[in-house]
Amino acid sequence: MAKLLDKQRYKCALGAMQTVQAITRAIPVLHSGPGCAQKLSDTTGSSGYFSPNIFPCTSINEKDVVFGGVKKLETTIENALKVIDADLYVVLTGCIPEIVGDDTGEVVSRFENAEKPVIYASTAGFKGNNYIGHEQVIDAIIDQYLEKSEEREKGLVNIWADVPYQDLFWLGNIRELEKLISEIGLTPNTIFGYNRGINQINKIPKAEFNLLVSPWVSLSNMKKMEKKLGIPYLHYPTLPIGAFETSKFLREVGKFAGIDQEKVENVINDHENYYYYLIERYADLFLENRVINKQFSVVADAQYALGITKFLANDLGLVPAKQFVVDDTPKQYREAISEEFKKLNYGLEAEAVFETDSYKIHEQIKEHDYHGYPLILGSYYEKELTESLKGNYLNIAWPVQDKVVLDDFYAGYTGGIRLIEDIYTVAVQRFN
Amino acid sequence: MAINLESSNVATRENRIGSITGYIGSLSDLASQSECGTLKGCSRCFSQSSTCLSGCALGQLSAIRDVAIIHHGPAGCSVASAGAYYLDKVMAKKRGVTNDTVYVGTDMNEKDTIFGSTESLRKIILEVNKRYSPKAIFVTSSCATGIIGEDIDSVVDEVRDEIDVPVVAVHCEGFKSRIWATGFDIADHAVLSSIVQPPKEKRNTINFKNFYESARPEIMEMFREFDLEPVFLYCNSTVEELSHISESLATTCICGTLGNYLGNALEEKYGVPYVRSINQCGITGFETWLREIGKVTGRSEKIEKYIEEQRAIYLPQIEEIKKELKGLRAVIGMGPGYTFEVSRVLNELGIEVVWALAWHYDKKYENGDVPPSMKYLLDNDIDFEASVADQQNFEVMNILHKYQPDLYLSRHPGSTVWAIKNGTPAVYVADEYMIFGYKHTLEFARTILDATRNRSFEQNLAKRVKLPYTNWWYEQNVDKFLEGGSASKRMEA
Numbered sequence: 001m002a003k004l005l006d007k008q009r010y011k012c013a014l015g016a017m018q019t020v021q022a023i024t025r026a027i028p029v030l031h032s033g034p035g036c037a038q039k040l041s042d043t044t045g046s047s048g049y050f051s052p053n054i055f056p057c058t059s060i061n062e063k064d065v066v067f068g069g070v071k072k073l074e075t076t077i078e079n080a081l082k083v084i085d086a087d088l089y090v091v092l093t094g095c096i097p098e099i100v101g102d103d104t105g106e107v108v109s110r111f112e113n114a115e116k117p118v119i120y121a122s123t124a125g126f127k128g129n130n131y132i133g134h135e136q137v138i139d140a141i142i143d144q145y146l147e148k149s150e151e152r153e154k155g156l157v158n159i160w161a162d163v164p165y166q167d168l169f170w171l172g173n174i175r176e177l178e179k180l181i182s183e184i185g186l187t188p189n190t191i192f193g194y195n196r197g198i199n200q201i202n203k204i205p206k207a208e209f210n211l212l213v214s215p216w217v218s219l220s221n222m223k224k225m226e227k228k229l230g231i232p233y234l235h236y237p238t239l240p241i242g243a244f245e246t247s248k249f250l251r252e253v254g255k256f257a258g259i260d261q262e263k264v265e266n267v268i269n270d271h272e273n274y275y276y277y278l279i280e281r282y283a284d285l286f287l288e289n290r291v292i293n294k295q296f297s298v299v300a301d302a303q304y305a306l307g308i309t310k311f312l313a314n315d316l317g318l319v320p321a322k323q324f325v326v327d328d329t330p331k332q333y334r335e336a337i338s339e340e341f342k343k344l345n346y347g348l349e350a351e352a353v354f355e356t357d358s359y360k361i362h363e364q365i366k367e368h369d370y371h372g373y374p375l376i377l378g379s380y381y382e383k384e385l386t387e388s389l390k391g392n393y394l395n396i397a398w399p400v401q402d403k404v405v406l407d408d409f410y411a412g413y414t415g416g417i418r419l420i421e422d423i424y425t426v427a428v429q430r431f432n
Numbered sequence: 433m434a435i436n437l438e439s440s441n442v443a444t445r446e447n448r449i450g451s452i453t454g455y456i457g458s459l460s461d462l463a464s465q466s467e468c469g470t471l472k473g474c475s476r477c478f479s480q481s482s483t484c485l486s487g488c489a490l491g492q493l494s495a496i497r498d499v500a501i502i503h504h505g506p507a508g509c510s511v512a513s514a515g516a517y518y519l520d521k522v523m524a525k526k527r528g529v530t531n532d533t534v535y536v537g538t539d540m541n542e543k544d545t546i547f548g549s550t551e552s553l554r555k556i557i558l559e560v561n562k563r564y565s566p567k568a569i570f571v572t573s574s575c576a577t578g579i580i581g582e583d584i585d586s587v588v589d590e591v592r593d594e595i596d597v598p599v600v601a602v603h604c605e606g607f608k609s610r611i612w613a614t615g616f617d618i619a620d621h622a623v624l625s626s627i628v629q630p631p632k633e634k635r636n637t638i639n640f641k642n643f644y645e646s647a648r649p650e651i652m653e654m655f656r657e658f659d660l661e662p663v664f665l666y667c668n669s670t671v672e673e674l675s676h677i678s679e680s681l682a683t684t685c686i687c688g689t690l691g692n693y694l695g696n697a698l699e700e701k702y703g704v705p706y707v708r709s710i711n712q713c714g715i716t717g718f719e720t721w722l723r724e725i726g727k728v729t730g731r732s733e734k735i736e737k738y739i740e741e742q743r744a745i746y747l748p749q750i751e752e753i754k755k756e757l758k759g760l761r762a763v764i765g766m767g768p769g770y771t772f773e774v775s776r777v778l779n780e781l782g783i784e785v786v787w788a789l790a791w792h793y794d795k796k797y798e799n800g801d802v803p804p805s806m807k808y809l810l811d812n813d814i815d816f817e818a819s820v821a822d823q824q825n826f827e828v829m830n831i832l833h834k835y836q837p838d839l840y841l842s843r844h845p846g847s848t849v850w851a852i853k854n855g856t857p858a859v860y861v862a863d864e865y866m867i868f869g870y871k872h873t874l875e876f877a878r879t880i881l882d883a884t885r886n887r888s889f890e891q892n893l894a895k896r897v898k899l900p901y902t903n904w905w906y907e908q909n910v911d912k913f914l915e916g917g918s919a920s921k922r923m924e925a
Contacts (some may be wrong), residue, residue: 035606
């Protein structure tokens with residue numbers, strides 16, 4: 001049911017065009033109104049090989065609403081194949097064709113024998129937000145493109161994480177997860193970012209297992225792959241940030257993959273030594289600055305709300321106030337995620353509030369006693385609020401205006417250090 | 433035109449003033465065909481994504497201070513609220529005021545498309561009013577609500593009794609028009625029908641329709657010399673200010689596409705003269721505009737004196753830099769409110785326009801005349817190859833590839849990068865005051881010189897990237913996918 005979406009923090013399902021955009025040489029072909037792509041795009045690394053200006057689009061007009069846009073869709077796909085040099089064409093439907101009943105699947109099926117693969121995903125804006133749209137695109141790849149493989153490549157692991165572009169740090173995070181997985185002797189396979197495209201998609205069926213690092217996004221994709229492609233999966237719900245969680249993550253992945261424990265411990269040890277070399281040298285800054293207090297709130301999607309809460313509690317010894325999960329997490333996942341928020345050191349438990357109405361979030365932040373200046377990690381909407389509370393604010397979630405990220409990341413040991421750098425870069429700008 | 437402020441609907445530019453989005457030929461052909469009424473726009477059987485009119489409409493309205501926008505539709509439609517929030521905050525801060533405008537969505541889902549959601553919408557409007565006490569509330573539709581026939585007019589009528597500020601239905605279905613500038617008209621219509629009051633007294637003010645008021649301080653200073661006070665619209669406008677714009681001495685605008693509806697409507701309804709000259713870009717543009725202001729407000733003498741003083745300062749400097757710009761060839765791609773104005777300035781600076789693209793073309797302005805910028809070019813025998821293409825990047829790239837100009841000038845997000853990937857230096861004429869008056873014309877000329885002198889960035893990038901189009905496309909004529917219409921077909925590009 002329609003609801004008051006005050007200071008919105010997600011897009012609609014068609015926002016999944018950014019998921020396609022993150023796959024090198026894959027192009028979204030939009031069956032939508034003329035301006036959807038421009039609206040749904042941000043200038044956060046969007047002018048790559050394909051940008052929204054390049055995306056073919058049927059640009060539905062009033063006539064198509066009345067008579068249907070099927071013919072226009074056909075010529076758009078047909079000519080996109082001629083004009084645009086891509087490896088994969090993903091037709092995405094917007095609201096209009098789905099309401100007026102255009103049979104997009106049928107039109108796409110006419111291109112079964114095209115030189116390049118053409119698939120489609122149902123991403124009408126009213127079907128859900130861009131987290132759901134992201135899942136729809138991956139589903140489309142599984143359903144319409146991938147085939148089960150009898151052959152398995154030893155140690156090959158597909159890694160899946162949160163939503164490209166919606167997640168400011170998607171590129172750096174996934175590269176860092178790949179790096180960590182390689183260090184314990186596995187071979188990572190991912191489909192997003194530099195040099196990751198159709199070849200990596202083709203390798204998916206040969207993997208020994210899927211590794212999902214996300215509280216809920218893509219869990220349904222993992223199940224689909226398990227069923228269709230026979231690939232088991234390991235679901236690790238917390239984005240590992242900092243030493244505590246990353247070591248735990250490596251142990252769990254190592255165990256699942258049957259890797260020699262000593263090998264994993266050696267990798268962990270090397271990382272922790274360097275990590276604590278840095279922390280030791282900066283511990284005085286953490287302890288003796290006058291503006292970072294113990295209590296904090298994160299206002300972000302489930303991934304960052306959970307990942308950062310665990311990091312700040314388990315690595316830096318802070319104490320979570322309420323944590324706000326703003327991605328409209330489907331109801332069936334909420335309980336498990338809430339439980340994760342309760343698994344903190346020393347029996348600490350964080351209260352996770354699933355809320356999409358930012359007015360209510362801001363009211364709760366204003367009401368809470370942070371025992372001093374609040375530390376708020378959130379989207380741009382929290383800037384003015386935190387300033388009014390004289391707190392410290394870091395922009396880590398969409399919408400982002402206070403930070404430019406090319407390939408920075410918060411995942412892993414190094415990511416934890418980066419997050420500390422960002423928090424204390426804010427802190428050192430004031431004295432008290 | 434007859435403006436009907438009783439209806440909440442505005443006819444599209446296509447229907448109202450015969451605007452088109454597809455044409456390839458030359459400027460003189462385009463103009464003569466529009467003058468004799470034979471011009472018919474082409475459609476494309478292949479197109480790329482462009483812009484939604486709701487972005488233009490609500491971008492305008494959400495810039496007004498302390499109002500509420502309620503965008504009834506799925507979350508993607510209201511996604512512009514994030515950018516609007518940022519802009520409102522930083523623009524208000526720059527001006528030293530506060531802006532508590534809220535822009536919310538209704539996150540419409542599949543059930544709503546089947547059963548409707550007018551009751552939820554009604555509650556949302558009341559809740560937004562309770563939370564923020566806005567000075568006006570704009571309730572807007574989307575493609576989805578438009579198609580399912582959600583009756584937002586009735587909802588708005590119902591809640592009016594419970595809310596003591598203007599509540600307005602704004603019809604912004606994106607499929608309605610391929611000309612996103614229709615969105616500007618929709619915003620103007622909403623302001624005119626709900627906020628603007630009939631005049632009670634005349635004021636010394638001039639309505640100045642613009643986008644982001646970057647030149648506000650200097651224009652205020654200049655107008656002070658003429659004993660005039662500009663009222664900038666709508667960025668940082670208050671509802672109170674807007675209620676008085678019918679009392680101004682005149683209306684002017686920085687961009688004909690932007691200000692056309694408001695200017696004509698204020699003239700028609702309240703007798704506020706609309707200054708219809710070429711715009712303020714370049715020397716001739718600036719002087720023509722100033723003289724028109726002088727004529728309309730009875731300040732010609734002061735204005736002639738100002739022109740004389742400023743000429744003495746800037747003209748020698750502009751003449752000097754022209755020597756260095758000589759021989760440059762440019763391609764230009766902008767909205768029609770700028771393409772034909774900037775073409776004039778380039779000609780003034782001695783830069784050859786080899787091709788001009790306008791994202792749409794208004795055959796006639798609301799008063800039935802050919803746009804003044806166009807008329808000026810024709811009267812002065814300035815002609816070049818021209819096309820109308822609503823941000824169709826593949827057409828731009830085809831043209832850049834064939835002509836390899838020294839310079840590409842554009843005004844829309846995401847457009848310049850494609851020129852530099854082609855190895856062509858690009859100047860982003862985003863700020864509407866970038867070529868305003870003598871001073872900025874000089875700065876503009878210097879920027880062009882800097883951009884064409886150091887081509888390192890574009891050369892570095894162009895060497896390393898592959899363009900997204902097939903060789904096949906580069907071998908085609910640019911009009912390959914145009915159908916119907918009256919484009920003068922070009923056999924060779």
